[in-house]
Amino acid sequence: MAQSPTGRRQAGWADPLFRVGTGAVAVLVIAVVLGILAVLVNDSMLSVRKFGLSFWRTRVWDPVAGDFGALPFIWGTLYSSVLALLVAMPVALGIAIFLSELCPRWLRQPLAFLTELLAAIPSIVYGLWGIFVLAPAVRTLQVHTPDALRRTPFFSGPPLGVGMLAAALILAVMVIPFTATVAREILKAVPVSQREAAYALGATRWEAIRLAVHYGRIGILGAVMLGFGRALGETMAVTMVIGNNPQVALSLFAPQHTMAAVIANEFTEAADALYLNALVEIGLVLFLITVIINGLSRFLIWRMVRVRPTRVVAPVKVPLAA
């Protein structure tokens, strides 16, 4: 501890060392991210070289013939996530609005706590519920679907229970509490002055809410995209109810597959190098898609909540994406 009589700090080795030391660890974090990318690229080279761009267009996934195409998985991932979002978005927004604007004070804390708890439940538990409760329920629904609907491409196929519908529903169930929590944070960040101005001008309750939502629309979009990103990467709950059949199908009843699920199922068994590389390439695609979506959503949220939050409760509410 260098000290001169006048109190001026002398140049020493301690501060630069501190900077370099902590900086090294910071670089380590960057290195980890780059390392993930490096591993994914390196271990998928064989597949990338062999199939090139057609990998993303081919429907065939044939380990016997060594013919691999990622289209069914990309399709399944996007289809299930988009469906989930269509269901989850209005509901999550409704919950966020209720919690931040309409909720009576005594109810707020318990409901908010419930929402956060639901967002924290591990996906394997949802998967468990999915296998034993959701899939049979969906099956009953499928059995009782009127024949007229059955003939449309959206509802064709034998009633299995497991399939795209079950997967989309379970993803929606998982995404709702999470998106609601983040959206609520966004709405809380809307300045009170906005609402007060609205009421001062004679707005009804809903009109004031609409104004707040409009003010926070970019952040809310970011929240929705975070939820989307989480749905894209979800593995366990989906693989337990989606049927694990790599096909590109429009039907909600058809068993399909997702990128995360195929890696989970087949990674430990890919016996030859090409097979393994194909799986890692799927991982690479998944990585890139989620990075883009998450990056975009964080940017949007940051735009909205530009002032770094000085709220003390910040740590607990840190959005836990994916």
Added chain:
Amino acid sequence: MNTILRQTGHVRALALIATTAVFTACSGGQTPPSGQAASPALPGQGAPAADGGGADQINGAGATFPYPIYSKWFSEYAKEHADVRINYQSIGSGGGIRQLTAQTVFFGATDGPMTDEQLKSAPGPILHLPTVLGAVVPVYNIPDFTGDLKFSGPLLADIYLGHVKKWNDAAIAKENPGVKLPAADIAVAHRSDGSGTTYIFVDFLSKVSPEFKQKVGVATSVNWPVGVGGKGNEGVAGLVKQTPGTIGYVELIYALQNKIPYGAVKNKAGTYLKASLESVTAAAAASAASMPADFRVSITDADGKDAYPISSYTWLLLYESPTDKAKGKKMVEFMRWAITDGEAYAKDLGYAPLPDSVVKLEQDALGKIKVQ
């Protein structure tokens, strides 16, 4: 200033308590309760690498087909040999082959023998050691029907190709005269993971249906034209049990243990047979005399009027020159026990014991493993 210091003091205390609580909860500070191999291991308090008192664990992975009997064997063997803990994970035959080749496990297990390419790409020569014989049965769950169904090979192939779509199809009725089945859709279940059970099943189907051979082929992981994928024998059994209208294929014991009805299959000689100890043994008997030296043989669609057509050996895979000689020695001793005393457990679990001639050949093969 005083307030700040006081606050910091409180903060420190709270933090200390919380952190201690978290880390105490996380440390493995428990003595192992009674249960499996009674190794006197006291968990090392955070010390890495110390493998808790002498017990040497051997890790293996592979087929789900023989998982019930392997888990019984490892458990029984550990009772008499407390120093041998064999941890087997049933991740599918494909997984067993892959992990063994990558040497992340010490032994593998598969019901689909390794191909020549797979053997070539392994770091060292691998031995196939037959352990038991088993059968793959077609299981089904048909609403309002609890009887026995008969299938022919070509019929099963057509169902799995997607040509036969309903339970009341004429093709099924032809094999089962007089049986009334509902007009429900057939939901086809197969394996989603690399599986020796799949290998046995498609091996049989390819032998009886040229279309199946051409469209799907034979391997541990194939491109199924239709159906839902379940993970492991357990997954397929679970799917069939849960979903009315489903047909699937599983190892016999999974059908028995879960009380799922399974059908009889027509063999080469034209007899409809349900899988059983006798019919599986008969299937092996024909080839026992001409067993190749590396034990890789297919006994599906065997000759003989008593032979069950979807039978197979299942193999344990070991390196001929393992890197860890001590573990190699323990595995060889275990194998010698398994193919002699262990076979007694096979019957209760629905597997057929190895023919005597095969056991003899195998004892010689085990001698080849370099454990010195």
Added chain:
Amino acid sequence: MPPDAFARRYRVRKLTSGLMTFLCALSVVVALIPLAFILFFVLRQGVPALNWAFFTEMPKPVGETGGGMANAIVGTGILIGLAALVAVPIGVTCGVYITEFKTSRLSPAVRFAADILNGVPSIVIGVFAYAIAVLPFKRFSALAGGVALGVMMIPIIVRTTEELLALVPSSLREGALALGATRARAVATVILPAALPGIVTGVLVALARVAGETAPLLFTAFNNRFFSTSLDQPIGSLTVQIFTYAISPYEDWHRQAWAGATVLIAAVLLFSLLARAVTRRLERMHHG
């Protein structure tokens, strides 16, 4: 606007407001309550299955009833302990760097990297951990599982540390520096302790999250039906065990899967409550 038209318009607006408010409340009932129902369903299935054997015994051979998940519970504990050991030093130090050297060029890059890491799907982290912690050593191990979970925890801890350090009043930092402390000493003895409860909260939240992860453990820690605490051997975990049991056809295994899920939820709940209690304490301290 003529008075009656205004009044009419007003009625419509009032009605719309009432309707939308009702819909929002409905979404809570329609969504939140059934979601809570899932929670209660799991507890209802799981609690009866919890018994002493569940917590103390190992899994029995396939098909036999009984046995427990003792090894899996301890395994999860060990895994999250390892994860914390990996993530806390790295995450806190990184957070310190970002806060102390806000203006450096590295800072925004690190923050960006942490955000990316946060969004990487857990299965991809599993693939990464397999490549760096399993293949080179040719074995599945608890260590590899700990590394995978640790990598997932890092971004959460970085973010938490960063936000909390920013909350520490600058008077504290300035006071320490004015007294002649080096930067390192100021951080270590004054700033970090002030932020510690919040950081601990963040760690608890992160632990709760990784305790529930399954995908990254599938090919790192693998699974182990024996009781094991050695770090270089495969280790069982609550989540992987629940998965294995859930997709099986055995009723007894299903029963145990529910019990395992209940234990998992209880752990998450505990961590959550603990984190909340610490946060409330912190709130009181800064505002009281």
